[in-house]
Amino acid sequence: MSFVEYSEIIQEGDVIIIFLGHESMMPIKVQSGAQTQTRYGVIRHSSDLIGQRFGSKVTCSKGGWVYVLHPTPELWTVNLPHRTQILYTTDIANITLLLDLKPGSVVCESGTGSGSLSHSILRTIAPTGHLHTVEFHAQRAEKAVQEFKEHKVSHLVTVRNQDVCKDGFNITGIADAVFLDIPSPWEAITHAKSAMKRKGEIRTLDSLLDHGFEEICTLEVLLRVHDVRTVTLPLPDFGPEEDSADIPNTGNTSVICRTATPPREMAGHTGYLTFATKPRD
Numbered sequence: 092m093s094f095v096e097y098s099e100i101i102q103e104g105d106v107i108i109i110f111l112g113h114e115s116m117m118p119i120k121v122q123s124g125a126q127t128q129t130r131y132g133v134i135r136h137s138s139d140l141i142g143q144r145f146g147s148k149v150t151c152s153k154g155g156w157v158y159v160l161h162p163t164p165e166l167w168t169v170n171l172p173h174r175t176q177i178l179y180t181t182d183i184a185n186i187t188l189l190l191d192l193k194p195g196s197v198v199c200e201s202g203t204g205s206g207s208l209s210h211s212i213l214r215t216i217a218p219t220g221h222l223h224t225v226e227f228h229a230q231r232a233e234k235a236v237q238e239f240k241e242h243k244v245s246h247l248v249t250v251r252n253q254d255v256c257k258d259g260f261n262i263t264g265i266a267d268a269v270f271l272d273i274p275s276p277w278e279a280i281t282h283a284k285s286a287m288k289r290k291g292e293i294r295t296l297d298s299l300l301d302h303g304f305e306e307i308c309t310l311e312v313l314l315r316v317h318d319v320r321t322v323t324l325p326l327p328d329f330g331p332e333e334d335s336a337d338i339p340n341t342g343n344t345s346v347i348c349r350t351a352t353p354p355r356e357m358a359g360h361t362g363y364l365t366f367a368t369k370p371r372d
Contacts, residue, residue: 093243094162094210095217101143101159106241108166109134110158118162118170120241131155162242164210174231175204178272181314182362183211189366190268192216199262199269199286201225201255201279203235208270213244222248223262223286225255227273255279260286267291272362284369291369304367311363317351324348 092098092105101107105121111129119127121141127134132153134140139149145161160166165180178186186208192198196216203209203226212222226232232252239245251261256275259282260266268291269283277298284302299307325345 092161094164094167095214095244095247097145097161099144101140101145103136103141104241106162107140107145108160108162108170110160116160116166116170118167129155129157131157164207164214167210168207171205171207173205174234175202177205177207178362179207180211181312182364183208185310185312185364186270187211187215189364190270192268193220195219196267197221197223197265199223199225199260199266199283201260201271202227202273203232203250204272205231206235206238208272209235209239209248210242210244213247217244217247220247223251223260223266224248225251225253225260227252227254255282258282262286264288287369289369289371299365299367303370305370307365307367309363309365315353317353319349319351321347322350 092102092107098105101121103121103123106118107121109117109119109127109129111117111131117127117129121136123137123141125136127136129151132151132155134149134151134157139151140159143149143159145159147159148156149159150156164183168177168180168183171177190198192212192215194216197220198212198216200209200212200222201224203224209222209224216222224235226235229252232250236245236250239248239250253261255271255273256278259279260269263285265288266286267288269287271279271283273279280298280302323345324347328344
């Protein structure tokens with residue numbers, strides 16, 4: 092199992108997603124002899140998981156069943172253990188697009204946090220790209236290193252535990268893009284500019300103009316999912332038409348149709364995203 096390469100069969104040591112429903116999932120690490128308790132009963136790793144195909148329907152000890160899914164960055168985002176506030180898929184998709192990330196890209200990120208964005212970047216830049224990610228908090232950096240190893244993507248990422256505002260990324264002139272998700276991003280602009288190639292993309296605002304950045308824009312991404320349902324609508328009675336006076340009244344005074352309605356509540360944004368382009372020297 093790898094977050095950037097698909098596997099068919101579940102093996103010991105894999106991280107998998109237990110799917111109980113759209114609003115109920117959990118990540119687990121498969122270990123021989125271990126058990127996982129769910130509301131449908133116990134899942135025994137040795138007999139129920141190891142050797143099974145990803146996507147299989149597994150029956151639990153109480154007779155209920157779950158699906159076992161291959162992990163993806165999107166599934167990890169909604170199931171990961173939160174060490175910080177995270178970016179979600181709607182924002183991540185726009186970041187990936189506007190930074191023009193692709194296989195082979197070299198990317199700098201700070202801070203690593205819970206690794207939500209990191210996993211999506213790694214899948215996008217694999218198999219030949221590299222992510223240089225900086226985390227100020229030592230325990231979060233250590234946990235990120237551990238997760239990248241378990242998810243078999245450690246060859247694509249370098250994690251540094253340091254203050255990016257003071258120490259930068261420890262690279263010069265090789266990054267295609269830089270993403271800063273830190274409390275004071277303007278303090279890291281000089282290091283970000285130094286890390287980048289002659290032309291590249293970067294996120295944040297205030298000091299960008301002072302450093303000569305161009306094409307600065309800020310956007311907010313909001314996702315509004317409409318509910319599709321069946322409704323019965325009454326038909327107004329306009330009286331008989333002139334050319335249908337002899338047609339009997341069937342008594343059908345309503346019509347059934349499908350419609351979409353906006354949600355009564357919706358989640359707000361996860362952040363304001365600012366992008367700018369580094370000009371050629």
